[in-house]
Amino acid sequence: MATNKLLLLPGDGIGPEIMAEVKKVIAWFNARGTNFEFEEGLVGGAAYDAHGTAISEEDMAKAQAADAIIFGAVGGPKWDSVPYDCRPEAGLLRLRKDLGLFANLRPAICYPALADASSLKKELIEGLDILIVRELTGGVYFGEPKEITDLENGQKRAVDTQVYDTYEIERIAEVAFDLARTRDNKVCSMEKRNVMVSGLLWNEVVSATHAAKFSDVTLEHMLADAGGMQLVRRPKQFDVIVTDNLFGDMLSDVAAMLTGSLGMLPSASLGAPDAETGKRKAMYEPVHGSAPDIAGTGAANPIAMIASFAMALRYSFQMIAEADLLEKAVSNALDKGMRTKDIAKEGEATVSTEQMGEAILAELEALAA
Ligand code: IPM
Ligand code: MG
Numbered sequence: 001m002a003t004n005k006l007l008l009l010p011g012d013g014i015g016p017e018i019m020a021e022v023k024k025v026i027a028w029f030n031a032r033g034t035n036f037e038f039e040e041g042l043v044g045g046a047a048y049d050a051h052g053t054a055i056s057e058e059d060m061a062k063a064q065a066a067d068a069i070i071f072g073a074v075g076g077p078k079w080d081s082v083p084y085d086c087r088p089e090a091g092l093l094r095l096r097k098d099l100g101l102f103a104n105l106r107p108a109i110c111y112p113a114l115a116d117a118s119s120l121k122k123e124l125i126e127g128l129d130i131l132i133v134r135e136l137t138g139g140v141y142f143g144e145p146k147e148i149t150d151l152e153n154g155q156k157r158a159v160d161t162q163v164y165d166t167y168e169i170e171r172i173a174e175v176a177f178d179l180a181r182t183r184d185n186k187v188c189s190m191e192k193r194n195v196m197v198s199g200l201l202w203n204e205v206v207s208a209t210h211a212a213k214f215s216d217v218t219l220e221h222m223l224a225d226a227g228g229m230q231l232v233r234r235p236k237q238f239d240v241i242v243t244d245n246l247f248g249d250m251l252s253d254v255a256a257m258l259t260g261s262l263g264m265l266p267s268a269s270l271g272a273p274d275a276e277t278g279k280r281k282a283m284y285e286p287v288h289g290s291a292p293d294i295a296g297t298g299a300a301n302p303i304a305m306i307a308s309f310a311m312a313l314r315y316s317f318q319m320i321a322e323a324d325l326l327e328k329a330v331s332n333a334l335d336k337g338m339r340t341k342d343i344a345k346e347g348e349a350t351v352s353t354e355q356m357g358e359a360i361l362a363e364l365e366a367l368a369a
Contacts, residue, residue, distance in 0.1 A: 060094070137245075174213070
């Protein structure tokens with residue numbers, strides 16, 4: 001049987017702790033017939049400390065060669081004053097850009113057991129199942145110029161550039177429409193066409209793509225600010241949301257909180273299918289960050305990280321039954337009352353990162369028995 005090559009990049013803060021739980025999950029599946037091999041690399045502050053750069057060329061080469069990358073989190077106050085180009089986030093952005101991972105899938109699902117953990121009323125989020133499709137390699141994150149110039153009059157000027165070409169909008173819209181067809185067949189596109197010409201083009205291209213190839217899907221457009229408002233007002237109106245890099249960053253944090261905690265949201269970042277093999281480059285990472293404030297305390301929630309591995313099973317390896325099993329194990333552990341601190345109600349007993357990982361493994365065992 002062919003081996004599936006994973007590159008694990010734990011990163012900084014809680015990254016290594018939550019990655020340790022994923023390794024146990026990988027071992028569990030391997031003991032039952034899957035054939036994952038993994039290597040590890042450094043990214044973010046960890047890479048900076050070791051190599052003076054946010055990711056080494058050697059680890060970039062490993063990333064290019066992997067079937068999938070499993071990524072923890074990067075960043076922390078320790079690296080606040082490193083040169084901008086070497087900041088921990090630069091490692092993550094380089095991976096996204098160099099591997100062409102333009103499609104970022106961020107599902108926000110409300111687990112029944114956590115309906116009470118949301119800051120919104122239970123009836124608003126019970127049964128919530130949204131998929132945010134965020135454009136990940138364009139827009140203001142990468143547009144040039146991106147600089148601070150000294151105006152030599154005591155003032156400085158900072159410029160970031162928001163830029164989108166037709167093909168970039170088209171391909172992300174296609175991903176969103178395709179995925180909508182496997183769900184409730186509804187896409188809401190969000191931009192700011194009322195103030196940004198990039199929003200104007202975004203709107204135009206999404207509409208044209210819809211008309212040309214996807215007229216069976218229901219399409220709606222919303223200004224991104226109104227979209228943010230609707231997300232907290234009536235989140236269940238959405239099925240798939242497609243939006244640019246920056247709005248997608250913000251809106252997915254909002255959507256994450258609807259589900260109770262940022263610690264619950266996984267993501268998949270996919271490239272275009274390879275012309276020969278049909279395989280997509282892919283990276284899987286939790287939506288949350290490195291949480292340096294709780295790093296090392298055993299309080300981190302490993303669920304977003306483990307659910308990111310479930311997305312890898314589903315999207316990179318077509319192991320649908322395995323992905324379903326892992327997601328069910330997570331859901332069962334929650335049903336049994338397992339709560340890390342971030343998802344516990346006041347006074348509720350909490351478990352550690354490791355205990356949550358063990359509980360999920362126990363549920364896997366029970367399901368497989
Ligand atoms: C995310 C993160 C990243 C982003 C940071 C860490 C660069 O917030 O993946 O949502 O802004 O894209
Ligand atoms: Mg973010």
